[in-house]
Amino acid sequence: MKAKATKFLGFMIILLFALSAANTVRAIGVTTTVTAGSDPVGVAYDPATHEVFVANYQSDDVQIFSDSTNAVVADITGLPGVYDLAYDSGKGEMWVTGGSEVYAISDATKAIVGNVTTHVLPNLTRVAYDSGKGEIFVSASAYDVPTPDVVQVISDSTNKVLDNITTQTPFAMVYDSAKGEIFLSQSNGQAGGGNVAVISDSTNSVVTTIPVSGTGFLAYDSAKGEIFAQTGYTVTVISDSTNKVVATVSGVTFGWEGTLAYDSGKGEIYMNGENAVEVISDSTNTVIGTWSTGFTQPTDIAYDSGTGEVFAANSLIPGIVAVISDSSSGTSVSATSSTSPTSSITSPTSSSPTTTSTAPTTSTTATATPSTSSQASSTSLSFSYLLLVAVTAGVILSLTLVTLRRTKIRA
Numbered sequence: 001m002k003a004k005a006t007k008f009l010g011f012m013i014i015l016l017f018a019l020s021a022a023n024t025v026r027a028i029g030v031t032t033t034v035t036a037g038s039d040p041v042g043v044a045y046d047p048a049t050h051e052v053f054v055a056n057y058q059s060d061d062v063q064i065f066s067d068s069t070n071a072v073v074a075d076i077t078g079l080p081g082v083y084d085l086a087y088d089s090g091k092g093e094m095w096v097t098g099g100s101e102v103y104a105i106s107d108a109t110k111a112i113v114g115n116v117t118t119h120v121l122p123n124l125t126r127v128a129y130d131s132g133k134g135e136i137f138v139s140a141s142a143y144d145v146p147t148p149d150v151v152q153v154i155s156d157s158t159n160k161v162l163d164n165i166t167t168q169t170p171f172a173m174v175y176d177s178a179k180g181e182i183f184l185s186q187s188n189g190q191a192g193g194g195n196v197a198v199i200s201d202s203t204n205s206v207v208t209t210i211p212v213s214g215t216g217f218l219a220y221d222s223a224k225g226e227i228f229a230q231t232g233y234t235v236t237v238i239s240d241s242t243n244k245v246v247a248t249v250s251g252v253t254f255g256w257e258g259t260l261a262y263d264s265g266k267g268e269i270y271m272n273g274e275n276a277v278e279v280i281s282d283s284t285n286t287v288i289g290t291w292s293t294g295f296t297q298p299t300d301i302a303y304d305s306g307t308g309e310v311f312a313a314n315s316l317i318p319g320i321v322a323v324i325s326d327s328s329s330g331t332s333v334s335a336t337s338s339t340s341p342t343s344s345i346t347s348p349t350s351s352s353p354t355t356t357s358t359a360p361t362t363s364t365t366a367t368a369t370p371s372t373s374s375q376a377s378s379t380s381l382s383f384s385y386l387l388l389v390a391v392t393a394g395v396i397l398s399l400t401l402v403t404l405r406r407t408k409i410r411a
Helices: 002-022 372-410
Strands: 029-036 040-046 051-056 059-068 070-078 082-088 091-100 101-106 113-115 124-130 135-140 150-157 159-168 172-178 181-186 194-200 203-210 220-221 226-231 233-239 244-249 260-263 268-273 276-281 286-292 299-305 309-314 320-324 333-336
Touching: 040 082, 040 091, 040 101, 040 309, 051 309, 059 082, 101 124, 124 172, 135 172, 135 194, 150 172, 150 309, 172 220, 181 220, 194 226, 203 244, 220 260, 226 260, 260 309, 260 372, 268 299
Parallel strands: 029 333, 040 299, 082 124, 260 299
Antiparallel strands: 029 320, 040 051, 051 059, 059 070, 082 091, 091 101, 101 113, 124 135, 135 150, 150 159, 172 181, 181 194, 194 203, 220 226, 226 233, 233 244, 260 268, 268 276, 276 286, 299 309, 309 320
């Protein structure tokens, strides 16, 4: 009898350990949503102030959210056609493109401290910060305007244009700090074709191009020294040491024109695609998680290293920004509306537009839309798991007490 009880006790201990290990499989989830302005298309994280900047294209403003409260702390208005954002860690400034202008916003004063007028660039699209050179790279497509497509290089100390690099319909850019290079996705002029151009920041010239199946968004993985390129419903992985494609991510479902963000805490890539945010492991190059957002017009996405969260935008009026924890279970979703900024923001220069901090006039409740079946399944599994663990622990405790009692009696 004692042998049987001992074997059963050992089995239950193993079962409890297995259940605990199984529960460590991580699921992501939308923890809250915040209401942005009209048509939020650009999102960037400021690690110095622990704030998230959101560029609203239709409402011509940049909102600044606290990542601890998810509330608006400032709203810089009067910026026509703001589009993309890049944080300058050397100056403590957020750079934002808008029309033919590039603005620098101080993260200390929440005010515009500089702007660069790019007369030859009528359609500014993307911006990237080069921390090694203290320079800002801005891509622009002329489309039907008779000027060449270029990437413009701007000094963040003088706010002057340093160089123009001729490209082919440039799109997204990321800075590779290990190589001192800018990776740029661009069209090659052929249907369904494209490439990723590698620009040296020492010569401001294209040193090579890497053929890919399309033109899309990029993310730099500093731990692996790789570039993840979204190309249609696939994601291509490029080595920055060989400038060659080393892998293609399998299992991408919602990736069409999905923006990318690198999660340095988990070694993962987040992709904000139609209806869902997908998670890619940089060690296996496979999709390891999906969370339904219901976003019909997904735009930008940014990783917040301070909270371990991802901010994903949906281009609506008003816009929605979903806050996703990279470690949460995702079984509950709450909604948070923007709150009034606390101070008035004015532009210090006459060349910059007048900027005042304004509060949204109405409070709108925004809710992410994970499927009901997913929530019910997740909740049911969590309850079943807890019940099974509780029963198992009770049985183990009972058997232990019986064993100790018998041992004491025989002694």
